[in-house]
Amino acid sequence: MTLQVELVSPERILFSGDATSVTARTAEGDIAFLTGHAPFIGLLDIGVVTIDLTEGTRMKVAVHGGFVEVMDDRVTVLSDVAELPDQIDRARAERALAEAQGATGAGDAEADAAARRARVRLELAGG
Numbered sequence: 001m002t003l004q005v006e007l008v009s010p011e012r013i014l015f016s017g018d019a020t021s022v023t024a025r026t027a028e029g030d031i032a033f034l035t036g037h038a039p040f041i042g043l044l045d046i047g048v049v050t051i052d053l054t055e056g057t058r059m060k061v062a063v064h065g066g067f068v069e070v071m072d073d074r075v076t077v078l079s080d081v082a083e084l085p086d087q088i089d090r091a092r093a094e095r096a097l098a099e100a101q102g103a104t105g106a107g108d109a110e111a112d113a114a115a116r117r118a119r120v121r122l123e124l125a126g127g
Contacts, residue, residue: 009082093121
């Protein structure tokens with residue numbers, strides 16, 4: 001059995017297809033979805049969604065908030081912002097991380113979130 005997966009951002013559908021598993025970071029922590037998973041709705045955190053495709057490859061996507069819903073072997077990821085590795089501008093992410101780290105000393109929640117987003121982008125871009 002497989003999961004039917006849809007990963008959607010406001011701009012477009014990034015992925016629609018079959019997978020053996022999906023792993024996402026929610027507000028409660030990381031969670032993996034397999035066939036037969038109980039119905040679930042959760043708030044996505046900043047992190048990487050990993051989709052293990054049925055042909056044996058793995059797809060990773062940076063997400064920056066949104067929701068994940070699981071029902072009847074269907075996983076829908078609705079993300080505020082979602083980026084594939086080849087869409088990430090590494091130099092821009094490095095600059096964003098440096099700027100955010102300069103502002104985080106003040107305990108600024110937005111700067112902390114910006115630093116987490118930049119780290120996720122850099123992780124996905126290979127560094």
